[in-house]
Amino acid sequence: MISFYPGPSQVYAQVPQWVQEGYDAGVLGMNHRSEAFQELYESVIRLMREKLEVPIDYTLYFTSSATECWEIIAQSFTQKGGLHVYNGAFGEKWAAYARKLRPLSLEMPFPLEGSPRAQEWAGEAPELLCLTHNETSNGTALREEVIADFRHHFPNALLALDATSSLGGAQLPLEQGDIWYASVQKCLGLPAGMGVLICSPRAVDRALWLDEKAHYNSFTSLHKNMLMRQTTHTPNVLGVYLLKRSLEHIPPISETAHLLGERMRQWERLFTPHCPIKPLVAHAALRSLTVLPLQGNAELITSIKHQALRRGFLLGNGYGPWKETTLRIANFPAIRTEDFTALWKYLSEELS
Ligand SMILES: *Cc1c(COP(=O)(O)O)cnc(C)c1O
Numbered sequence: 001m002i003s004f005y006p007g008p009s010q011v012y013a014q015v016p017q018w019v020q021e022g023y024d025a026g027v028l029g030m031n032h033r034s035e036a037f038q039e040l041y042e043s044v045i046r047l048m049r050e051k052l053e054v055p056i057d058y059t060l061y062f063t064s065s066a067t068e069c070w071e072i073i074a075q076s077f078t079q080k081g082g083l084h085v086y087n088g089a090f091g092e093k094w095a096a097y098a099r100k101l102r103p104l105s106l107e108m109p110f111p112l113e114g115s116p117r118a119q120e121w122a123g124e125a126p127e128l129l130c131l132t133h134n135e136t137s138n139g140t141a142l143r144e145e146v147i148a149d150f151r152h153h154f155p156n157a158l159l160a161l162d163a164t165s166s167l168g169g170a171q172l173p174l175e176q177g178d179i180w181y182a183s184v185q186k187c188l189g190l191p192a193g194m195g196v197l198i199c200s201p202r203a204v205d206r207a208l209w210l211d212e213k214a215h216y217n218s219f220t221s222l223h224k225n226m227l228m229r230q231t232t233h234t235p236n237v238l239g240v241y242l243l244k245r246s247l248e249h250i251p252p253i254s255e256t257a258h259l260l261g262e263r264m265r266q267w268e269r270l271f272t273p274h275c276p277i278k279p280l281v282a283h284a285a286l287r288s289l290t291v292l293p294l295q296g297n298a299e300l301i302t303s304i305k306h307q308a309l310r311r312g313f314l315l316g317n318g319y320g321p322w323k324e325t326t327l328r329i330a331n332f333p334a335i336r337t338e339d340f341t342a343l344w345k346y347l348s349e350e351l352s
Pocket residue numbers: 007065066067068090132134135136137162163164165183184186195
């Protein structure tokens with residue numbers, strides 16, 4: 001069976017081999033205060049720079065998930081709270097978690113077929129902006145102009161972006177943001193159980209100045225440990241190792257993004273006026289590169305998912321308000337292009 005679920009998702013076919021090699025090399029029981037772990041950490045940093053274009057002065061931390069990053073960002077990077085800008089379920093969840101820690105957090109929902117406008121909040125001076133780069137629930141992504149617009153209107157605010165389902169797939173404007181994070185079970189094609197947090201020097205300075213220390217995962221301790229290429233607690237060492245192996249394996253991000261773009265264009269040929277399903281997001285410019293939700297009547301959506309599964313294609317369910325009337329297809333790099341084409345062929349025959 002091939003999974004097109006947008007998380008947890010199809011992992012790289014090489015994962016079993018990497019696990020075996022990690023086991024043989026003694027990685028699974030590796031001490032996280034050892035020199036070997038420090039070298040492993042260091043090589044992930046180097047590979048993130050090489051393959052994913054992480055700027056040289058940005059720092060990298062391992063967390064357990066994107067959800068953990070939501071809390072770390074609220075607790076360690078804000079005093080009063082940030083401004084949360086979102087159009088879907090994940091952005092809304094982030095805001096909900098942040099509100100519990102920082103009740104004065106602000107929220108700015110925007111419509112599915114629109115772009116948020118920084119100008120509308122020009123009167124505010126938020127300390128932190130929270131944007132979802134790739135909204136996995138509805139398959140929208142923020143264009144670079146939107147990110148630049150927020151940067152421009154709020155020069156003093158830190159800019160945090162959730163790239164959980166785009167890091168590793170899309171070419172991200174990392175320099176434009178201060179805090180980026182993702183978990184590994186989406187676009188990075190690895191088993192769930194780890195997240196990565198990437199910070200600009202400005203973000204680091206701000207958090208060290210706030211010096212919040214109430215939690216095991218307070219940024220000050222993450223940073224102190226990172227400087228020694230260590231972690232606050234015993235981390236998912238296998239996850240770190242698999243991240244290293246997958247980063248060695250993948251091409252530079254510009255190539256990956258190009259390939260994913262070609263694959264998305266192939267899908268567009270499916271949506272003729274007669275096709276009973278269509279992309280949830282009508283404006284192509286607002287669509288995500290990595291997650292494609294398709295909309296149709298609820299019965300048809302259920303039947304497509306069911307039939308596809310019998311052919312060995314697991315399609316993703318809709319999410320939140322779009323649960324019944326959409327299905328989601330992940331366009332993640334760990335899914336091979338030939339599998340993608342096979343699904344495309346199958347659906348175009350079924351739906352024509
Ligand atoms: C999946 C997802 C999350 C949550 O990831 P966890 O690893 O479960 O914490 C957060 N944000 C986005 C955009 C996601 O797609």
